[in-house]
Structure formats: C-alpha cells, structure tokens
Amino acid sequence: MTAKIIDGKQIAEEMKAEFREQVAKLKKKGVTPGLAVILVGDDPASQSYVTSKERDCEEVGIYSDDNRLPAETTQKELIALIEEKNKDPKIHGILVQLPLPKHLNESEVLLAINPDKDVDGFHPINTGKMVSGEKAFLPCTPHGIVQLLIRNKVTIEGADVVIVGRSNLVGKPLANMLIQKKPNANATVTVCHTHTKNLAAHTKRADILVAAVGRVNTITADMVKDGVVVIDVGVNRIDDSSKKSGYRLVGDVDFDAVKEKASLITPVPGGVGPMTRTMLLYNTIEAAKAFVGR
Ligand code: GUN
Numbered sequence: 090m091t092a093k094i095i096d097g098k099q100i101a102e103e104m105k106a107e108f109r110e111q112v113a114k115l116k117k118k119g120v121t122p123g124l125a126v127i128l129v130g131d132d133p134a135s136q137s138y139v140t141s142k143e144r145d146c147e148e149v150g151i152y153s154d155d156n157r158l159p160a161e162t163t164q165k166e167l168i169a170l171i172e173e174k175n176k177d178p179k180i181h182g183i184l185v186q187l188p189l190p191k192h193l194n195e196s197e198v199l200l201a202i203n204p205d206k207d208v209d210g211f212h213p214i215n216t217g218k219m220v221s222g223e224k225a226f227l228p229c230t231p232h233g234i235v236q237l238l239i240r241n242k243v244t245i246e247g248a249d250v251v252i253v254g255r256s257n258l259v260g261k262p263l264a265n266m267l268i269q270k271k272p273n274a275n276a277t278v279t280v281c282h283t284h285t286k287n288l289a290a291h292t293k294r295a296d297i298l299v300a301a302v303g304r305v306n307t308i309t310a311d312m313v314k315d316g317v318v319v320i321d322v323g324v325n326r327i328d329d330s331s332k333k334s335g336y337r338l339v340g341d342v343d344f345d346a347v348k349e350k351a352s353l354i355t356p357v358p359g360g361v362g363p364m365t366r367t368m369l370l371y372n373t374i375e376a377a378k379a380f381v382g383r
Contacts, residue, residue: 092351101363112150122377123152130160181376182208208372231263233364246275254301300341310346
C-alpha cells in the first residue's frame with residue numbers, strides 16, 4: 090500500500106476561507122477579532138513563527154497586535170503587558186510565544202493570561218476544563234491533528250491510537266482529547282515516552298500513530314502495521330548542502346519508507362504545521378464570538 094499524503098496546507102486554506110466569512114460577520118456586529126502576540130527576545134525560529142501567525146491573522150481579517158520585547162525584559166514588565174492586554178477590549182486573544190528566555194518564569198506568565206483570552210489553551214483553567222471534557226480553548230497542535238483526522242474521514246472512535254511523546258504541548262493534551270466520551274474521540278490511547286520498554290511493540294498495534302518527539306527517524310517502516318494512519322508532528326533540521334539555507338526540515342518518521350505501508354501520512358513540512366496556525370485563528374474567532382455573546 091502507498092499512502093495518500095495528507096495536505097495540511099490545503100485543509101488550512103479551506104478552514105481559513107470559512108474563517109474569513111465568520112470574521113466578516115463579526116465585523117458587521119461591530120467587533121473585529123484581535124490577537125495580541127507577545128515575543129520576548131530574538132530567537133530566529135520564534136521570530137519567524139510569530140511573523141507567520143501575524144500574516145495569517147491579516148489574511149482572514151483578524152487585528153494583530155504585535156509586541157516584540159527585548160530579551161532582558163523582566164517578569165514584572167511582561168506580566169504588566171499581559172495585564173494591559175487582559176483589559177484591552179480590542180484584544181480577544183493573547184499569545185505569549187514559547188520558549189521564554191530562561192530568567193522568566195513560564196508557568197507564572199501563562200497564569201497571568203485571562204483564561205477567556207487564552208487562545209493557546211495553556212492556562213491551567215483551560216487544561217482542567219479540557220481534561221474534564223468541558224468547553225475550553227484547546228491547544229492548537231493537538232486540535233489541528235484532530236481536525237486533520239476528521240477532514241480526512243479517519244475513524245477515531247474505537248481506534249487504537251498510539252502517541253509517541255508526552256509533551257505538554259502535544260502528547261498529553263492530544264491523549265486527553267481523544268479519550269473523551271464524545272464523537273470524534275472515544276479512542277483507546279497509549280502514550281509512549283523515553284521510559285517505554287518496547288516502543289515497537291506499541292507502535293505496531295496502532296491504527297493511528299502520532300509521532301511527537303523531535304527526533305529524526307524515531308518511527309521506521311518495521312515499527313508500523315499495514316494501513317496505519319501516520320501523523321508526524323516532528324520538525325527537525327537536517328544538513329542539506331543543496332539548499333540555500335544549508336538545511337531542510339524533516340519529521341520524526343522515516344517518511345519515504347513508512348509511506349509505503351501507511352494508508353494516510355502527513356508530510357513535514359506541510360502537514361501538521363499549517364493546522365497549528367489555523368487553530369490559533371479558530372480560537373481567536375471563538376474568543377471574539379464569546380465576547381459579543383455569539
Ligand atoms: N512555541 C512552539 N509552539 C508554540 C505554540 O503553539 N504556542 C506558543 N505560544 N508558543 C509555541
């Protein structure tokens with residue numbers, strides 16, 4: 090079997106077309122959804138992520154409020170800015186780009202964001218609601234993965250899902266979302282990590298396999314069964330002298346070999362990445378809708 094390659098970019102474009110209409114409706118009600126993006130320091134990867142998020146906002150008509158702070162910003166200054174955005178009626182969503190410089194306390198920063206404006210879904214109130222199955226802002230990467238599965242008509246209910254990686258950003262929230270007693274969930278989920286005894290024994294059982302560890306070739310063809318659906322969340326730079334930049338991006342999965350056994354597979358780049366950015370727009374529009382009382 091050769092896999093169908095999931096086109097995350099195309100699905101993201103379809104969703105953005107839906108969002109443009111929703112934003113136009115909100116504007117008619119006198120509300121322009123607004124997203125405050127806060128970046129501390131000058132990490133080039135973070136700068137490029139933030140620039141792309143702001144471009145996405147403009148594309149669908151969301152007001153993007155750009156806040157780039159020097160690396161020496163203090164905890165107090167950062168919290169003061171978040172509190173200003175918490176009060177600002179033009180702002181419906183607040184995103185603090187992670188990772189923060191080492192001298193800043195990340196969990197205290199995330200706690201300072203008004204949970205009603207927490208479009209990253211990282212505030213413990215939103216995490217708690219998600220775990221309990223209540224309505225909450227869902228973290229963008231796992232939510233994007235669920236959307237990719239739904240829009241490719243993958244049956245999630247009853248599926249054996251194996252997630253490799255237990256990060257707060259992807260593995261843990263995705264596992265929680267997929268075990269809910271709800272449509273497009275109801276899966277049997279296994280979470281594997283660095284202390285898993287026999288990784289391949291688990292991955293071979295997967296109907297849906299999610300790799301989110303950040304290591305090249307973590308999943309090879311001998312570790313998957315025929316017909317598996319593979320979601321590759323890894324973004325790894327490897328040297329490539331044929332590229333102007335000197336590198337190219339690859340995922341955690343040995344794509345060329347695994348695609349010969351899978352039924353569906355996401356590429357890197359162009360799979361999960363565009364969906365993460367799209368779900369941020371979704372959460373920002375939802376925040377604005379809640380602000381106007383729908
Ligand atoms: N850094 C890497 N991914 C993310 C994300 O989804 N949100 C934020 N705020 N920072 C990130």
